[in-house]
Amino acid sequence: MRRNSFTDRKNFSTEIDLSRFDAINAMHASERVSSRYAFIPTTRALSTLREFGWFPVHAMQATTRVEANEGFQKHMIRLSNTRYLKEMQVGSTVPQILLTNSHAGSAAFDLSIGLFEKVCSNGLIVQRENMADIRVRHVGYADERMAEALASILPHVEPTLELTDQFKRLTLSDEEREIFARSAIELRFDGEKYDVKPADILYARRQEEKAPTLWNTYNVTQEKIIEGDVRMRNVEAGSKRYGKTRRSRAVGGLDENNKLNRALWMLTEKMAELKGVKVDA
Numbered sequence: 160m161r162r163n164s165f166t167d168r169k170n171f172s173t174e175i176d177l178s179r180f181d182a183i184n185a186m187h188a189s190e191r192v193s194s195r196y197a198f199i200p201t202t203r204a205l206s207t208l209r210e211f212g213w214f215p216v217h218a219m220q221a222t223t224r225v226e227a228n229e230g231f232q233k234h235m236i237r238l239s240n241t242r243y244l245k246e247m248q249v250g251s252t253v254p255q256i257l258l259t260n261s262h263a264g265s266a267a268f269d270l271s272i273g274l275f276e277k278v279c280s281n282g283l284i285v286q287r288e289n290m291a292d293i294r295v296r297h298v299g300y301a302d303e304r305m306a307e308a309l310a311s312i313l314p315h316v317e318p319t320l321e322l323t324d325q326f327k328r329l330t331l332s333d334e335e336r337e338i339f340a341r342s343a344i345e346l347r348f349d350g351e352k353y354d355v356k357p358a359d360i361l362y363a364r365r366q367e368e369k370a371p372t373l374w375n376t377y378n379v380t381q382e383k384i385i386e387g388d389v390r391m392r393n394v395e396a397g398s399k400r401y402g403k404t405r406r407s408r409a410v411g412g413l414d415e416n417n418k419l420n421r422a423l424w425m426l427t428e429k430m431a432e433l434k435g436v437k438v439d440a
Contacts, residue, residue, distance in 0.1 A: 173216065174214045174215060174216065175215055175216055175217065175218060177202075177205075177215055177218055177236070180218050180220055180234060181220075181229075181230035182201070182220045182230055182231055182232050182233075182234040182261075182262060183201045183202065183205075183218060183220070183234050183236065184200075184201075184202060185200065185201070185230055185231055185262045186200065187262075188231060188262045188263070188264070189228050189231035189262055189263040189264065191225070191228065191263065191264070192262075192263065192264035193264070196264050196297070197296075197297040197298045197299075197300065198262060198297065199268070199297045199300045201234065201236070201258075201260045201262075203302070204258060204260065204268055204295075204305050205236065205238075205258070206302075207302045207305040207306055207309075208238055208256065208258065208305065208309060210306075211240075211306070211309055212240045212241055212242060213238040213239070213240050213256050213309070214238055214239060214240075214241075215236045215237065215238050216237055216238065216239045216255070216275075217236070217237035217282060218234065218235070218236045218237070219234065219235050219413055219416075220232055220233065220234035220235075220413065221233040221234065221412065221413035221414065222411070222412060222413075223263075225263075228263045231261070231262035231263045232261060232262075232263055233259065233260070233261040233263070233265060233413055233414070234259070234260060234261070234413070235257055235258065235259045235413060235417070236257070236258045236259075237255045237256075237257055237273055237275075237282060238255060238256045238257075238258065239253060239255055239275070240254075240256075243316075251277060252274050252275070252276050252277070252320065252323050253274065253275040253277065254272065254273070254274060254275075254316045254319065254320060255272070255273040255274060255275055255282075256270060256271075256272065256273070256309070256312070257269075257270070257271045257272070257273045257284065258270060259271075259417075267294045267295060267296045267297060268294065268295040268296075268297070268300075268305065268308070269292050269293070269294050269295075270292060270293040270294075270295070270308050270309065270312050271284065271285065271292040271293070271312070272284075272285040272312060272315060272316060272319055273285065274319070274323065276378055278365065278367045278368065278378070279365060279367075279368060279378050279379075279382055281378050281381055281382055281385075282420075283378075283381065283420060283424065284417060284420035284421050284424060285319055285421075285424055286420075286421035286422070286424045286425050287315070287319070287428075293308040293311050293312050294308075295308050322428075322431075322436075322438060323374060325431065325436050326372065326373045326374035326377065326427065326431060326436075327372055327373075327374040327375075328372070329372060329373040329374075329431060329434055329436060330370075330371055330372055330373075331371050331372065331373055331376055331430070331434075332371075333371070335430065335434075336357075336361055336371060336376050337357045337361070338430075339373075339376055339377075339380065339426065339427075339430055340357035340358075340360040340361050340376075340380060341357055342426055343360060343380045343384055343423060343426060344357065344360060346384070346419060346422050346423070346426070347384045347407075347410075347419060348391065348407070351394075351395065352393065352394065352395045352398075353391040353392065353393060353394065353395075354391070354392040354393075354394045355389060355390070355391050355392075355407075356390070359383070359389055359390050360379075360380055360383045360384070360389065361376065361379060361380065362379070362383075363375065363379050373427060373430060373431060373434070377423065377424075377427040380423065381420070381423050384410070384419055384423065385409065385410050385416060385419060385420065386409050386410075387406065387407040387408045387409040387410070388406050388407065388409075389406065389407040390404055390405075390406060390407075391404065391405055391406070391407050392404045393405075
């Protein structure tokens with residue numbers, strides 16, 4: 160099945176056209192859901208968020224192997240706010256709101272915090288241990304509930320930005336950066352099948368990312384883990400491809416993308432804690 164994920168990564172502040180995303184524009188639920196399922200258009204939630212200045216800059220919808228769910232599957236929209244865009248300087252980090260939904264009966268509305276790193280165009284997802292995602296159920300849905308959910312999550316934005324500033328000031332040793340990379344490799348790759356070198360994960364293509372800060376280490380690693388093109392040598396015993404090297408593919412699945420992004424953020428927080436940084440919001 161097809162995967163839809165479109166955005167001009169250089170124009171993250173520009174609102175995108177969502178008309179190409181069937182699931183986002185669905186006007187009814189999948190025929191597979193119960194008659195008790197309460198269908199709420201994603202576009203309705205987006206209209207409420209727009210009233211508070213949040214507009215879509217990126218969208219992605221999951222793949223599905225169930226034909227009846229095509230056009231109703233889980234989808235995620237990244238939203239930016241003009242206020243934060245004006246306050247951010249070139250080369251800095253912009254906060255975003257992530258809205259996730261599904262019309263196949265598998266998910267409620269979910270609001271969480273994301274970040275956009277201007278230097279490398281990385282779309283990041285924040286996973287704080289003391290900050291749960293805000294969920295809005297379809298049953299009993301009202302626009303006021305989405306507004307309340309937004310109001311609940313916004314107070315976490317500024318503390319998250321302050322934490323990223325600390326990550327940017329925190330220098331890692333070569334050993335610490337290798338530990339970080341090895342931990343990230345374990346999240347993404349099957350170590351019994353593939354050998355991935357930490358140096359390949361840590362290689363910075365852009366001059367702005369060469370300083371050995373925790374923030375740069377996180378961003379470079381996130382890009383390699385999510386976007387792929389990392390060398391992997393097959394080390395599986397008895398495999399016909401033993402010893403052969405190939406490049407990793409980009410993470411295409413929406414759920415896997417979210418899972419890895421969240422795990423990488425938590426890994427970054429743990430490294431900061433080991434370096435003496437208090438990460439509680």
